[in-house]
Amino acid sequence: MRLVLFGPPGAGKGTQATALSERYGIPHISTGDIFRANVGNDTELGREAKQYMDRGDLVPDEVVIAMVDERLGQDDAGDGFLLDGYPRTLAQVEALDKTVAQHGSQLDGVIRLLVDDEELMSRLLRRAEEQGRSDDTREVIASRIETYKDETEPTVAQYRERGILYDVDGEGDVDEVRSRVLDAAARAGAEAS
Ligand code: B4P
Numbered sequence: 503m504r505l506v507l508f509g510p511p512g513a514g515k516g517t518q519a520t521a522l523s524e525r526y527g528i529p530h531i532s533t534g535d536i537f538r539a540n541v542g543n544d545t546e547l548g549r550e551a552k553q554y555m556d557r558g559d560l561v562p563d564e565v566v567i568a569m570v571d572e573r574l575g576q577d578d579a580g581d582g583f584l585l586d587g588y589p590r591t592l593a594q595v596e597a598l599d600k601t602v603a604q605h606g607s608q609l610d611g612v613i614r615l616l617v618d619d620e621e622l623m624s625r626l627l628r629r630a631e632e633q634g635r636s637d638d639t640r641e642v643i644a645s646r647i648e649t650y651k652d653e654t655e656p657t658v659a660q661y662r663e664r665g666i667l668y669d670v671d672g673e674g675d676v677d678e679v680r681s682r683v684l685d686a687a688a689r690a691g692a693e694a695s
Contacts (some may be wrong), residue, residue, distance in 0.1 A: 503528055503582045503691055504607060506589070506598075507683075508658065509615035510650040511643065512622040512629075513672045518615070518683045519586045525684060528582040531573055533566055535586075555637050558645030560653060563593040570594075571601050580605075590654045611690025612661040613683055615672030619647055666690065 503526045507515040516532060523530035537555060540548030547569070554561045570588055573579065589595045602608055617625075623643055630638035637646065661667040668686035672679055 503584075503611075503687070503694075504602065504609050505582075505584045505687060505690065506609060506612040506661075507584060507586045507615070508612050508654075508661075509672060510617065510619075510622055510655075511646040512626040513615035513617045514676070514679055515586045515615060517676060518680055519584055521680050522613075522683060522687055523584050525687070526582060526584070528584050529578045530584050530586060531570070531579070531588070532586040533561075533570065533588045533590075536569060536573070537561065552636075556642070558637060558642040558649060560590055560649060563591055563597075566590075567594060567597040571597070574601055574605075589657065590650075592657055595657050595660055609661075609666060610694040611666050611668055611687060612658070613668045613670055613686045613690070614658060615670055615679070615683075617672040621673060622647060665693075 505522065505526075505528070507519055507522070509515050516534070519530045519532065522528075537548065537551040541552045541555070542548070547565070550565060551561045560566075566588065570585070574583065585598075589598050598609075623640070626638050626643045627640065629635060637643075658667060668690055670679070670682045670686050
């Protein structure tokens with residue numbers, strides 16, 4: 503299975519990714535997690551990404567695209583993957599299409615989590631209290647939500663046209679959302695085969 507988890511910051515992508523990745527035995531590839539690991543290890547990539555992340559901006563396409571291409575080229579992603587937080591721009595959508603085609607395959611499904619803005623804000627402010635992430639302040643969260651609406655959400659039209667977009671209600675408790683997400687992935691798998 504080749505899946506994308508799509509949705510605004512705080513929609514529950516990272517939260518739901520584990521169950522999907524376990525169900526299909528595919529690696530969970532979160533661009534946010536890769537950046538945070540690099541920030542934590544103070545690598546060159548981490549230092550570059552941090553300036554954008556701390557403002558709630560997207561990391562530049564050329565940096566993200568090269569990083570994901572390299573990750574998708576690794577052996578464990580050969581038979582499938584779950585992308586979380588990628589693609590987020592039109593350039594990333596096009597780059598992913600190209601990479602997947604080079605591997606002689608195609609995306610099976612894009613699962614979009616729908617959550618309203620107020621709920622997103624309250625989840626991320628709660629996470630700020632629990633984890634103290636530097637991009638979880640009220641101002642930066644608001645800017646991340648705006649960036650999602652301006653740059654990321656419009657790209658979903660491409661997947662809708664291809665018939666591989668699966669919208670899922672992301673509100674409710676984590677277990678409820680999980681079962682909706684797993685249902686959507688099962689539908690994507692059935693339609694792809
Ligand atoms: P990400 O790490 O992707 O951060 P995110 O959008 O906030 O999602 P995350 O997965 O962490 O949160 P989740 O919804 O699971 O990106 C961080 C930054 O990295 C970006 O702003 C950008 O700068 C950069 N970046 C990453 N990818 C990029 C790309 N492709 N291009 C350019 N830049 C990129 O969960 C949020 C919280 O909600 C959690 O605390 C969770 O416990 C809670 N929650 C989840 N489900 C819930 C539920 N059902 N009910 C209540 N709470 C819930």
